[in-house]
Amino acid sequence: MKVLKFGGTSVGSAERIKEVARLICDGKRKLVVLSAMSGTTNTLVEIANYLYKKNHDAANEIINNLESKYYAEIERLYSTNEYKQKGHDLIRCHFDEIKAFTMDVFTVNEEKSILAQGELISTAMMNYYLLEQGIKSVLLPALDYMRTNKNGEPDHIYIRENLVPMLEKYPDAEIFITQGYICRNAFGEVDNLQRGGSDYSASLIGAAINASEIQIWTDIDGMHNNDPRFVEGTRSIAELSFDEAAELAYFGAKILHPTSVLPAKLGNIPVRLLNTMDPAAPGTLISGNETSAGIKAIAAKDNITAIRIKSGRMLFAYGFMRKIFEIFESYKTPIDMITTSEVGVSVTIDNDRFLNEIVDDLKKYGAVEIDTDQVIICIVGELRRENKGYADRVFNALKEIPIRMISYGGSDHNISVLVAAEYKKDALRALSAHLF
Numbered sequence: 001m002k003v004l005k006f007g008g009t010s011v012g013s014a015e016r017i018k019e020v021a022r023l024i025c026d027g028k029r030k031l032v033v034l035s036a037m038s039g040t041t042n043t044l045v046e047i048a049n050y051l052y053k054k055n056h057d058a059a060n061e062i063i064n065n066l067e068s069k070y071y072a073e074i075e076r077l078y079s080t081n082e083y084k085q086k087g088h089d090l091i092r093c094h095f096d097e098i099k100a101f102t103m104d105v106f107t108v109n110e111e112k113s114i115l116a117q118g119e120l121i122s123t124a125m126m127n128y129y130l131l132e133q134g135i136k137s138v139l140l141p142a143l144d145y146m147r148t149n150k151n152g153e154p155d156h157i158y159i160r161e162n163l164v165p166m167l168e169k170y171p172d173a174e175i176f177i178t179q180g181y182i183c184r185n186a187f188g189e190v191d192n193l194q195r196g197g198s199d200y201s202a203s204l205i206g207a208a209i210n211a212s213e214i215q216i217w218t219d220i221d222g223m224h225n226n227d228p229r230f231v232e233g234t235r236s237i238a239e240l241s242f243d244e245a246a247e248l249a250y251f252g253a254k255i256l257h258p259t260s261v262l263p264a265k266l267g268n269i270p271v272r273l274l275n276t277m278d279p280a281a282p283g284t285l286i287s288g289n290e291t292s293a294g295i296k297a298i299a300a301k302d303n304i305t306a307i308r309i310k311s312g313r314m315l316f317a318y319g320f321m322r323k324i325f326e327i328f329e330s331y332k333t334p335i336d337m338i339t340t341s342e343v344g345v346s347v348t349i350d351n352d353r354f355l356n357e358i359v360d361d362l363k364k365y366g367a368v369e370i371d372t373d374q375v376i377i378c379i380v381g382e383l384r385r386e387n388k389g390y391a392d393r394v395f396n397a398l399k400e401i402p403i404r405m406i407s408y409g410g411s412d413h414n415i416s417v418l419v420a421a422e423y424k425k426d427a428l429r430a431l432s433a434h435l436f
Contacts, residue, residue: 001031002213003209003215004031004202004217005033005034005215006020006032006033007035007217008035008036008041012039013037017077021130021135023279025135030175031167031205031211032126033179033180034122034123034178035118035122035181036119037118040066044115046062047062048110048114051111060099063098067091071091074087074125083129086128087128090121094120094121101113109190116190116192119198120179120182122179123177136174137173137175137177138176138177139177140166140178141179143179145158145163146182147183147185147186148183148184148185150186154193154204159204160209164209180197199260203259203271204263207266207269211269213269214264214270214272216255218255218275221278222237222275223237223284224236224237226428226431226432227252227298227299234432239285239289241287241291242261242287242288243412243413245271245284246262247299247414248380249261256271268288270287271286272285291382292382293384295381295383296382298378298380298431298432300376300427301350304349304375305348306372307346307348307358307368308370309324310343310368311343312343324362324365327362333349336350338407339406339407355370374418375420375421376417377424379414379431381413390415394431396434398417398431401419402419404419405418
């Protein structure tokens with residue numbers, strides 16, 4: 001069985017839902033993971049923000065506007081009075097639940113329940129549409145099988161042990177529909193896999209049921225070799241290894257959620273990136289197969305902060321790096337890049353929530369300098385260490401760009417450089433011109 005995931009744009013309107021239905025109804029059994037309709041989650045976040053501020057009038061106005069949009073889509077989606085009524089009842093039920101949060105104390109638990117409504121609505125709408133068309137469709141509630149453990153990580157055993165029996169209950173089903181993004185935590189509360197988590201859901205589900213393939217359908221034809229928003233003439237990449245795709249996703253390629261590669265890699269399940277707007281396009285295949293040597297693609301990760309710690313204590317000292325890393329660990333702040341010398345160490349982070357506290361603690365060990373508004377430019381491919389010339393090509397391309405940090409040799413798939421945000425576009429364009 002294949003697992004297909006469709007993002008918010010792909011199910012962003014009644015017409016788009018009908019297009020997705022045409023794509024998935026090909027006579028082959030499959031499990032389909034859906035995001036919320038495009039714009040819904042952002043609107044639900046806005047509603048939650050007003051509820052935190054106890055501005056119930058503003059929250060209710062946004063709720064009513066969103067509800068009206070859904071009623072309009074219901075009228076366009078269904079052709080029979082029976083399913084139009086079911087659709088109206090569905091919307092009324094979910095929005096009554098959202099409105100109930102304006103009448104009580106609002107906490108993070110209530111926020112997560114609100115944020116889950118988008119996926120719950122979109123999947124029910126799709127399931128009703130398929131049933132109206134005579135398709136044997138079954139709605140699988142993700143909240144009944146998708147769970148995280150006490151560390152906030154997916155509980156793989158729980159997911160498999162609960163999802164597989166659910167599928168076996170419906171041997172005649174043609175299509176299974178389920179929610180991406182949402183889950184329960186270890187305490188049974190409604191939670192989520194963070195923004196972009198529908199990709200992660202699809203990968204976790206694919207690994208749990210040992211799918212033959214995981215397909216991620218978006219509005220672009222596969223992963224491109226550079227960011228098409230800033231660089232003209234980019235092209236989709238036919239094939240990537242799991243490691244190459246993971247590097248690109250983590251360092252800024254928006255088409256794929258960074259966490260979604262690992263479950264597929266561990267299960268050796270190929271992932272195919274496809275375009276809902278152009279289903280015939282071949283897209284990108286990500287697998288465990290070896291790919292050709294060379295540079296494949298470039299990605300950029302924004303909003304990076306660089307931290308340099310200068311200290312004479314590093315000279316001939318052991319334990320210094322451990323003390324530095326423990327500070328970041330204590331604030332649960334991951335490090336992206338690191339470079340060292342005998343008198344200093346520079347690291348980058350993409351989460352500056354605890355930046356002031358981190359800097360205060362680092363000052364115990366040396367002088368600290370901060371550079372904000374930086375960008376990591378990541379050059380990815382099969383860059384085996386025995387091959388020559390890759391670094392030379394990269395740095396020749398960037399000879400006019402001031403480089404703050406360089407990371408090379410940490411893997412056979414990645415050369416990363418740190419530049420100020422003002423040089424991002426120039427760096428991406430220069431690399432494309434020289435490398436492709």
